[in-house]
Amino acid sequence: MSASNLHMYVMIAPLLTAFFVNLLGRRSRAWLAPLALGSLAFSSLASLVVLGRVVRSGGYRYTVGNWTPPFGIELVVDHLSALMLVLISLVALAATLSALKSAEQELPGREHLFFTLYLILIAGLMGLVLTADAFNLYVLLEITSITTYGLIAMGKGRAPLASFNYIIMGSIGACFYLLGVGYLYLMTGTLNMADIARILPDISGGAAVATALAFMLVGLWVKMALFPLHGWLPSAYSLAPTGAALLVAPLMTKVTIYLMVRVMFSIFSVDYLFLQNPLVQSGIVWAAAIGIVCASALALAQRNLKRMLTYIIVAEVGYMVGGVWLANSTGMTGALLHIVNDALMTLCLFLAAAAIYYRLGSLDFDRLQGIYRKMPVTMAAFTVGAFSMIGVPPTAGFFSKWYLILGGIESGHWEYVAALLFSSLVNAVLFFRIIEIGYFFKSGEHHGHELREEAPLLMQVPLLISAVALIVIGLGSGPLVDSVIRMALPGGF
Amino acid sequence: MDYQTSIWPLAAILISLLGAIPIMLSGRSPNLRESWTLLAALGKVAIVVALLPAVLAGGGYEFVIAEVLPGVPLALRVDAMGMFFALVASILWFFTSLYSIGYMRALKEHAQTRYFASFAVAISATIGVAFAANLLTLYLFYEMLSLSTYPLVTHEQNAEARTSGRKYLTYILGTSIGLALPAMLIVYALTGTLDFKSGGILAGSGASPQVLGLVLVLFLFGFAKSGIMPFHGWLPAAMVAPTPVSSFLHGVAVVKVGVFSILRVIFHIFGADLLLDVNLGVVITSIASITILVASLVALTQDNLKRRLAYSTIGQLSYMILGAGMLSAAGMTGGLLHIAMHAFGKITLFFCAGAIFVAAGKKYISQMDGLGRQMPITYLAFMFGSLSIIGMPPLGGFISKWNLVIGAVSSDQLLLLVVLLVSSLLNAAYFLPIVYRGFFARAADPVFDEGIREAPLFCLIPLSMTACASLALFFYPDIFLRLAQLALFP
Numbered sequence: 001m002s003a004s005n006l007h008m009y010v011m012i013a014p015l016l017t018a019f020f021v022n023l024l025g026r027r028s029r030a031w032l033a034p035l036a037l038g039s040l041a042f043s044s045l046a047s048l049v050v051l052g053r054v055v056r057s058g059g060y061r062y063t064v065g066n067w068t069p070p071f072g073i074e075l076v077v078d079h080l081s082a083l084m085l086v087l088i089s090l091v092a093l094a095a096t097l098s099a100l101k102s103a104e105q106e107l108p109g110r111e112h113l114f115f116t117l118y119l120i121l122i123a124g125l126m127g128l129v130l131t132a133d134a135f136n137l138y139v140l141l142e143i144t145s146i147t148t149y150g151l152i153a154m155g156k157g158r159a160p161l162a163s164f165n166y167i168i169m170g171s172i173g174a175c176f177y178l179l180g181v182g183y184l185y186l187m188t189g190t191l192n193m194a195d196i197a198r199i200l201p202d203i204s205g206g207a208a209v210a211t212a213l214a215f216m217l218v219g220l221w222v223k224m225a226l227f228p229l230h231g232w233l234p235s236a237y238s239l240a241p242t243g244a245a246l247l248v249a250p251l252m253t254k255v256t257i258y259l260m261v262r263v264m265f266s267i268f269s270v271d272y273l274f275l276q277n278p279l280v281q282s283g284i285v286w287a288a289a290i291g292i293v294c295a296s297a298l299a300l301a302q303r304n305l306k307r308m309l310t311y312i313i314v315a316e317v318g319y320m321v322g323g324v325w326l327a328n329s330t331g332m333t334g335a336l337l338h339i340v341n342d343a344l345m346t347l348c349l350f351l352a353a354a355a356i357y358y359r360l361g362s363l364d365f366d367r368l369q370g371i372y373r374k375m376p377v378t379m380a381a382f383t384v385g386a387f388s389m390i391g392v393p394p395t396a397g398f399f400s401k402w403y404l405i406l407g408g409i410e411s412g413h414w415e416y417v418a419a420l421l422f423s424s425l426v427n428a429v430l431f432f433r434i435i436e437i438g439y440f441f442k443s444g445e446h447h448g449h450e451l452r453e454e455a456p457l458l459m460q461v462p463l464l465i466s467a468v469a470l471i472v473i474g475l476g477s478g479p480l481v482d483s484v485i486r487m488a489l490p491g492g493f
Numbered sequence: 494m495d496y497q498t499s500i501w502p503l504a505a506i507l508i509s510l511l512g513a514i515p516i517m518l519s520g521r522s523p524n525l526r527e528s529w530t531l532l533a534a535l536g537k538v539a540i541v542v543a544l545l546p547a548v549l550a551g552g553g554y555e556f557v558i559a560e561v562l563p564g565v566p567l568a569l570r571v572d573a574m575g576m577f578f579a580l581v582a583s584i585l586w587f588f589t590s591l592y593s594i595g596y597m598r599a600l601k602e603h604a605q606t607r608y609f610a611s612f613a614v615a616i617s618a619t620i621g622v623a624f625a626a627n628l629l630t631l632y633l634f635y636e637m638l639s640l641s642t643y644p645l646v647t648h649e650q651n652a653e654a655r656t657s658g659r660k661y662l663t664y665i666l667g668t669s670i671g672l673a674l675p676a677m678l679i680v681y682a683l684t685g686t687l688d689f690k691s692g693g694i695l696a697g698s699g700a701s702p703q704v705l706g707l708v709l710v711l712f713l714f715g716f717a718k719s720g721i722m723p724f725h726g727w728l729p730a731a732m733v734a735p736t737p738v739s740s741f742l743h744g745v746a747v748v749k750v751g752v753f754s755i756l757r758v759i760f761h762i763f764g765a766d767l768l769l770d771v772n773l774g775v776v777i778t779s780i781a782s783i784t785i786l787v788a789s790l791v792a793l794t795q796d797n798l799k800r801r802l803a804y805s806t807i808g809q810l811s812y813m814i815l816g817a818g819m820l821s822a823a824g825m826t827g828g829l830l831h832i833a834m835h836a837f838g839k840i841t842l843f844f845c846a847g848a849i850f851v852a853a854g855k856k857y858i859s860q861m862d863g864l865g866r867q868m869p870i871t872y873l874a875f876m877f878g879s880l881s882i883i884g885m886p887p888l889g890g891f892i893s894k895w896n897l898v899i900g901a902v903s904s905d906q907l908l909l910l911v912v913l914l915v916s917s918l919l920n921a922a923y924f925l926p927i928v929y930r931g932f933f934a935r936a937a938d939p940v941f942d943e944g945i946r947e948a949p950l951f952c953l954i955p956l957s958m959t960a961c962a963s964l965a966l967f968f969y970p971d972i973f974l975r976l977a978q979l980a981l982f983p
Binding site for chain 2: 387390391392393394399402405406409410417421424425428432436439440441474475476477478479481
């Protein structure tokens with residue numbers, strides 16, 4: 001392997017391992033952990049090296065098999081995609097540690113199938129952030145979606161139905177995106193993003209280009225569950241097997257936000273997106289703000305920890321979409337930083353939920369009484385994740401929210417500022433309700449003397465690491481923004 | 494003014510934060526656990542006092558923890574104003590620690606380990622607020638204080654305590670996230686910095702008076718720990734907490750963190766000159782005056798001793814804000830000084846209320862007739878505390894109130910003078926009957942009250958010391974006076 005195509009190995013490692021997991025894991029489940037963890041550990045290290053190289057010497061483009069673009073497959077390794085690569089591989093590694101335990105409990109005998117899909121999904125996510133081709137993006141989007149449908153359908157109870165809902169909605173989203181790409185192909189005759197961007201300014205046919213943009217955006221919004229296109233997400237994520245939700249919840253929506261940024265700024269120009277149609281731009285910010293408020297309000301109505309978290313995810317999608325469409329560099333910085341922070345916060349909270357579910361078999365609020373006494377370590381980490389969601393400094397969540405609100409103030413979008421503050425307050429209510437139930441209710445049956453029964457070490461370790469990471473990233477957000485995020489801002493900011 | 498870089502300000506904060514770890518680990522051995530608390534408390538006082546000489550000489554220290562946002566690091570700075578507050582808080586924490594041990598053990602409270610650990614985190618946050626070099630750092634420690642005191646308010650874990658805890662968080666977090674955070678962001682958007690600077694940072698930012706007024710009001714209500722009306726409801730509710738919590742946190746640390754934050758904003762974000770220019774002082778003084786009068790009137794009607802003290806606190810806190818809002822030299826000095834004077838007085842009163850509860854099990858003033866004859870030391874201390882808060886010589890409270898009166902007169906705000914005088918009368922009206930009935934009224938139930946003696950020494954000694962301190966502050970207010978002047982007129 002040469003130094004210049006290391007990013008390929010980051011993606012290929014989980015893909016190849018997926019086949020071995022299927023073959024060897026079928027015989028003995030002892031193979032699963034070393035294979036899955038080994039490949040993801042490799043990907044994590046390699047992606048860190050890639051990011052380090054990009055930070056030192058700038059981004060680059062890579063043509064697979066030396067087929068020159070626009071005909072060959074082109075990959076783009078810049079600050080943003082390298083950062084996403086690191087994020088995906090580290091989050092996947094942490095999620096896998098915990099998923100090994102929960103899959104053992106929930107899917108006995110089917111673990112090799114589960115992890116086959118799991119690893120293909122990870123490889124697909126990595127491919128998504130690397131690709132520089134509008135059609136490849138569609139293909140990889142379908143790879144990740146189809147594996148996710150499968151993973152969700154492995155859950156108990158009404159999970160297949162939730163998965164079916166997701167298939168319908170996901171396919172509609174994918175079709176929309178593909179239609180948009182089709183329009184662009186008709187107009188320009190190429191699928192390579194940079195190539196399209198080069199040709200677009202020279203051609204007439206504003207309506208067709210606008211239609212293409214609209215189709216692509218709406219397609220991606222369905223996939224990222226932007227309110228009110230979110231209907232499929234809460235059931236799909238809360239009924240999925242715990243291990244699947246661990247991976248999908250932190251990454252899927254965030255990667256789709258990344259795709260929106262990629263499509264917007266690699267194909268279209270800042271001038272076209274924001275300046276020529278200011279009404280559209282502020283309309284989308286308004287929609288995001290309304291989405292944040294509605295999703296937060298819906299989260300209040302939930303009586304189950306995981307369902308509550310899924311509505312928070314929907315609200316957070318609104319944060320990032322709004323941040324991108326604020327059309328200033330502060331908002332953009334906030335949105336990109338929030339991709340990282342939100343992935344980590346969601347990971348932390350879902351890891352905690354997985355640990356609780358492993359012991360209790362339920363995440364309904366009324367079962368959580370006395371949980372702090374029973375699982376103090378898990379709940380300590382959960383509390384850190386909760387503070388980050390509320391936006392308490394110095395956790396990571398505060399700083400991205402800071403940039404987002406500041407961006408809202410700078411651009412005069414007070415409705416977005418108000419929505420973000422409202423959502424922070426709602427998050428405070430949501431999480432302190434759980435803290436109150438879990439900590440201050442004396443459990444009736446045991447008179448407050450529950451046995452201490454922590455989750456297995458394999459679930460605690462990633463949870464604690466993610467909680468510590470939230471504080472470290474928060475305190476280090478200055479350098480992170482300066483050396484990576486600012487560089488990752490699309491041209492024109 | 495030049496500040497030396499030093500890690501000691503951070504150490505002053507961390508000593509009790511790290512102290513929380515051995516406290517939690519030694520939950521099985523109460524004596525060991527309490528030694529950690531006392532050790533951390535003594536260490537904190539020692540560090541703060543060690544930093545004092547340089548500040549009195551006109552210098553100070555600073556330390557940058559992390560560069561988190563462009564132009565706004567997480568940074569600490571020991572200046573005169575921060576030192577003023579840190580000195581009050583760290584000294585009183587030591588007394589409270591002693592008192593807590595006596596109180597919690599005498600009542601055989603549950604979950605004492607959680608109690609002492611949360612307390613240690615809370616005092617760290619308090620010192621953090623005092624030493625914050627900019628608004629962001631202050632906000633961080635402000636929130637840390639809100640979160641660490643929540644378990645203390647909810648300590649009893651019954652329905653009433655949970656409701657109070659919920660109310661506490663709703664008011665405190667709701668206002669800080671909903672009002673103070675956007676205000677801070679607007680200031681940042683206007684100036685690109687959040688640094689506390691003598692003379693303020695908003696002067697010359699070109700913001701219109703309307704925007705300045707909005708930001709000011711957002712800050713005033715956003716730091717709701719100051720108990721300013723209409724966001725005061727959490728304070729009486731928080732009285733369900735054990736008395737040491739009420740005395741230190743809701744008499745000194747938490748509430749004064751609110752006032753301190755507001756004063757920081759007035760002095761070092763806006764600057765007195767800017768507020769005078771756009772004539773916004775009147776906004777501050779009118780809100781504060783209303784709070785003072787209404788709270789004092791409500792205090793008259795409370796029969797529960799701790800609730801009466803809580804309403805008294807709400808009123809007294811607004812004295813400090815009122816003084817700052819006068820924007821005259823004496824007024825601002827008086828406002829700042831009242832932080833210290835009121836702290837020593839009010840903590841004495843709360844200590845006494847707790848001592849009465851420990852010794853006699855009584856919460857209501859109407860049941861306390863004649864109790865002073867059985868608990869003379871406690872009642873004497875209570876009298877000292879009351880007189881100090883009323884503002885009578887020879888007690889510390891007189892000094893701050895005297896300055897406030899001069900401030901009102903010198904800036905020709907005679908209406909404020911009336912507010913101050915009426916309120917002092919009301920203070921006397923709600924405090925002195927307690928003392929009088931304690932000593933001279935006939936006991937309601939002589940047979941039952943027969944066996945009541947003074948509270949344990951761990952309770953009695955701290956309350957006597959703080960009462961004496963209130964007295965001493967009348968004769969030797971020099972350190973606090975000097976710090977206040979350094980803070981306001983460098």
